[in-house]
Amino acid sequence: MANIISRTPVREQEPATRAANFEEVCYGFNLEEAQREASRCLHCRNPRCVKACPVGIQIPNFIAAIAEGDLQMAANIIAEDSLLPSICGRVCPQESQCEGSCIVGIKNEPVAIGKLERFVGDWQLENGTAEKAVIEPNGKKVAVVGSGPAGLACAADLAKWGYEVTVFEALHRLGGVLSYGIPEFRLPKERIVEREIAKVERLGVKFEKNIIVGRTLTIDSLLDEEGFAAVFIGSGAGLPKFMGIEGENLNGVFSANEFLTRINLMGAYAPERFDTPVRRGEKVAVVGGGNVAMDAVRSAKRLGADAYIIYRRSEAELPARVEEVHHAKEEGVQFAMLTNPVAVVGDEKGWVRALRCVRMELGEPDESGRRSPVVVEGSEFELECDTVIMALGTSPNPLIASTTEGLERNRRGCLVASEEGATTREGVFAGGDAVTGAATVILAMGAGRKAAKAIHDYIRSTVDRQPTKSK
Amino acid sequence: MYQILRKVKLAENIYLMDIHAPRVAHSAHPGQFVIVRATKEGERIPLTISDFDTERGSVQIVVQTLGVSTLKLCEIAEGECIEDFAGPLGRPSDFVYENVEDLKAKRLLFIAGGVGTAPVYPQVKWLHEHGVEADVIIGAKTKELLILTDEMRSVASNLYIATDDGSEGFKGMVTGCLKELVEVQGKHYDTVITIGPMIMMKFVALTTKELGIPTIASLNSLMVDGTGMCGACRVSVGGKTKFTCVDGPEFDAHEVDFDEAMRRSGQYRTEEQRRLERYKDHKCRIGLDK
Numbered sequence A: 001m002a003n004i005i006s007r008t009p010v011r012e013q014e015p016a017t018r019a020a021n022f023e024e025v026c027y028g029f030n031l032e033e034a035q036r037e038a039s040r041c042l043h044c045r046n047p048r049c050v051k052a053c054p055v056g057i058q059i060p061n062f063i064a065a066i067a068e069g070d071l072q073m074a075a076n077i078i079a080e081d082s083l084l085p086s087i088c089g090r091v092c093p094q095e096s097q098c099e100g101s102c103i104v105g106i107k108n109e110p111v112a113i114g115k116l117e118r119f120v121g122d123w124q125l126e127n128g129t130a131e132k133a134v135i136e137p138n139g140k141k142v143a144v145v146g147s148g149p150a151g152l153a154c155a156a157d158l159a160k161w162g163y164e165v166t167v168f169e170a171l172h173r174l175g176g177v178l179s180y181g182i183p184e185f186r187l188p189k190e191r192i193v194e195r196e197i198a199k200v201e202r203l204g205v206k207f208e209k210n211i212i213v214g215r216t217l218t219i220d221s222l223l224d225e226e227g228f229a230a231v232f233i234g235s236g237a238g239l240p241k242f243m244g245i246e247g248e249n250l251n252g253v254f255s256a257n258e259f260l261t262r263i264n265l266m267g268a269y270a271p272e273r274f275d276t277p278v279r280r281g282e283k284v285a286v287v288g289g290g291n292v293a294m295d296a297v298r299s300a301k302r303l304g305a306d307a308y309i310i311y312r313r314s315e316a317e318l319p320a321r322v323e324e325v326h327h328a329k330e331e332g333v334q335f336a337m338l339t340n341p342v343a344v345v346g347d348e349k350g351w352v353r354a355l356r357c358v359r360m361e362l363g364e365p366d367e368s369g370r371r372s373p374v375v376v377e378g379s380e381f382e383l384e385c386d387t388v389i390m391a392l393g394t395s396p397n398p399l400i401a402s403t404t405e406g407l408e409r410n411r412r413g414c415l416v417a418s419e420e421g422a423t424t425r426e427g428v429f430a431g432g433d434a435v436t437g438a439a440t441v442i443l444a445m446g447a448g449r450k451a452a453k454a455i456h457d458y459i460r461s462t463v464d465r466q467p468t469k470s471k
Numbered sequence B: 001m002y003q004i005l006r007k008v009k010l011a012e013n014i015y016l017m018d019i020h021a022p023r024v025a026h027s028a029h030p031g032q033f034v035i036v037r038a039t040k041e042g043e044r045i046p047l048t049i050s051d052f053d054t055e056r057g058s059v060q061i062v063v064q065t066l067g068v069s070t071l072k073l074c075e076i077a078e079g080e081c082i083e084d085f086a087g088p089l090g091r092p093s094d095f096v097y098e099n100v101e102d103l104k105a106k107r108l109l110f111i112a113g114g115v116g117t118a119p120v121y122p123q124v125k126w127l128h129e130h131g132v133e134a135d136v137i138i139g140a141k142t143k144e145l146l147i148l149t150d151e152m153r154s155v156a157s158n159l160y161i162a163t164d165d166g167s168e169g170f171k172g173m174v175t176g177c178l179k180e181l182v183e184v185q186g187k188h189y190d191t192v193i194t195i196g197p198m199i200m201m202k203f204v205a206l207t208t209k210e211l212g213i214p215t216i217a218s219l220n221s222l223m224v225d226g227t228g229m230c231g232a233c234r235v236s237v238g239g240k241t242k243f244t245c246v247d248g249p250e251f252d253a254h255e256v257d258f259d260e261a262m263r264r265s266g267q268y269r270t271e272e273q274r275r276l277e278r279y280k281d282h283k284c285r286i287g288l289d290k
């Protein structure tokens, strides 16, 4: 493994500058940088990166195409396995997937696979066709619930095979977490997310917004009254968790979902343009250590706060992407590790005044293999703050399951579905966070595509039994 | 886009609108609400469904202008469109699920205040159409602010009006009127349903507790999505945290922590006032204000 050049640095906004704006942190590679980085790939005969990719992108092949300067070829290779390269290139936890298995990474830094994927994805958004795809319709209708990565991927595949697909979305904007959760500085909305969605629209997929399945209409009405032959549920895991500690309903305590939704979906970071307000705290404590916590704390920082992460385990256990933790630190976010809140303390007017915490130490490993934190006796202290944001994870919204006969849920409230996405109800499929609980974009996208295949098989197998319904 | 089919000014600062939204109309029940976004830059605001017409595919809302979002909504003219209209949300009123014969045996009293009168109307109308009797008290500061009294009279068994200044009906608050009915006139009620400003509902709840009448309140907490994903709307009911948008909006009024609910409603007050001033100032300068 001789003479491998060092990993190509990627250009970023200066930490001090970006900590005060919502523009994208990372500028990405230009062609020259991408080709330099591509030259670092060893083209292993048995590529471990491909095995570690949840959707099995042919990584060495697309990297070879970049090295040759054939970006269209690179885009085509990725497109075989992934629908959203410019998004996954930005948000996948590469360090525990492709890059974590890269042979170059053993002695050196791994090939920047994520940044290369992003480069190809962005190139394609800039240079790809803007024409509507010509597809022979097959006369069958499929409904997709939710426009997050799972729903988008499922809809796109089905549309390519000729299905008339309608996506029903509860919110007024498409994209799921990509739009309401992950902030602009990590995933630009107009430049990236909306254009990825436009690609799906060009396949002929129809979108109906402001439709809350379970309220505005039901799974049954889609199947029985509106003539859909099958339904895919990609409704995500949107319910916020709270700790159940004293003082959680004080003014100034928010779920990360509320804080981020106000900022991203409602545009509250740009008050001169948008009407929705958001709390601009002076000292903000964010409880949690995942991507959601990092997004919330960095958003609070950008709104002008002194921002803290409060996490009950140690830094090694932080579940967030390594890059986000690194960026957060550069931006001046402070990390209080091995710290757990026990109560939120209010002032006489009912506003947050402090977060009462205890110190933790790591004990024996739990079922997940992580060492579980235990309280250090007598370590209680108060962290003064005026805003507390709970980023403790989310679970699936029970609305659809509770309004659909025969749709089973497990103990964690997730829909029960087979590996292929078949639920316990005939003709109803599901995938993404709705099935797994909060996970990742790439897993949701992969699940959407698997379910599309299963729906295709299902409809073909029932075609003789059921006359084609039309409307 | 959702077209405003009809717009009527009911009182100073209160407008009624029929919105074209066939899917919402098709699924709506009394007690539910919609989330409305008037413009592309706008807030998502919750408004109660005050009536709906399945044939015409329309949903009626009654809006009181308070801040920027309600002002912007009420500036849109009949025939024009609003950006987003999502619903129906929340749980329908409990009585929708009750046996009509059981309901008929009950003495129901609705107590409405201000713009809360609007959502009371479809509930009383629904009951009237199912042969169930209900009395109604409508409260307002003064006569000019009363809305929907004729409509309400046509569906209520008895309509009582209370104005703070005595310009119409009973002089005093709705709670005074309630006590008069029960303690002086000897009326008996099995259930009270109250919708209106949080402070009014708080005092109605205190009074009915004293009088021993089970009471339901429809809460108007702050909301963002209205589907259970943010927790902005959380309230304490019987010591437990509930989300108004999915667990409500109707709760047992004697269990609701109204002081917390009112405090939480005011979380953005300073910011909202600032925005309102700025918006009014802006309209003045570009000469839109009449």
Ligand SMILES: Cc1cc2nc3c(=O)[nH]c(=O)nc-3n(C[C@H](O)[C@H](O)[C@H](O)COP(=O)(O)OP(=O)(O)OC[C@H]3O[C@@H](n4cnc5c(N)ncnc54)[C@H](O)[C@@H]3O)c2cc1C
Residues within 6 Å of the ligand: A091, A092, A093, A145, A146, A147, A148, A149, A150, A151, A168, A169, A170, A171, A174, A175, A176, A177, A178, A181, A182, A211, A212, A213, A214, A234, A235, A236, A237, A238, A260, A291, A292, A295, A321, A397, A399, A400, A431, A432, A433, A434, A438, A439, A440, A441, A442, A444
């Ligand atoms: C703040 C944040 C940061 C994250 N960062 C990362 C990251 O860096 N990397 C990564 O890989 N993953 C990240 N994730 C996780 C990732 O975003 C999710 O795993 C992924 O979006 C799940 O996709 P999905 O399609 O299953 O659901 P979602 O993206 O949640 O989409 C579900 C959609 O369904 C809609 N819906 C729900 N109920 C209904 C209904 N009843 N009727 C109609 N529509 C409905 C919702 O409004 C939503 O639009 C992050 C998540 C959050 C919240």
Ligand SMILES: Cc1cc2nc3c(=O)[nH]c(=O)nc-3n(C[C@H](O)[C@H](O)[C@H](O)COP(=O)(O)OP(=O)(O)OC[C@H]3O[C@@H](n4cnc5c(N)ncnc54)[C@H](O)[C@@H]3O)c2cc1C
Residues within 6 Å of the ligand: B033, B043, B045, B046, B047, B048, B049, B061, B062, B063, B064, B065, B066, B067, B068, B069, B070, B071, B115, B118, B119, B198, B219, B220, B221, B222, B223, B249, B265, B266, B268, B269, B272, B273, B276
């Ligand atoms: C389930 C539900 C149903 C509702 N139904 C109706 C309805 O049918 N008609 C109607 O006119 N309104 C209704 N509301 C209230 C309505 O949503 C608010 O008036 C609106 O969001 C205010 O927006 P704004 O930007 O105009 O005012 P803001 O700028 O948000 O507020 C202006 C002022 O009013 C106060 N305020 C705002 N909202 C409330 C509230 N909920 N309670 C007490 N004070 C408040 C603010 O603190 C501020 O001082 C309902 C609310 C809920 C939750």
Ligand code: FES
Residues within 6 Å of the ligand: B222, B223, B224, B225, B226, B227, B228, B229, B230, B231, B232, B233, B234, B243, B244, B245, B246
């Ligand atoms: S409004 Fe967001 S959870 Fe109720």
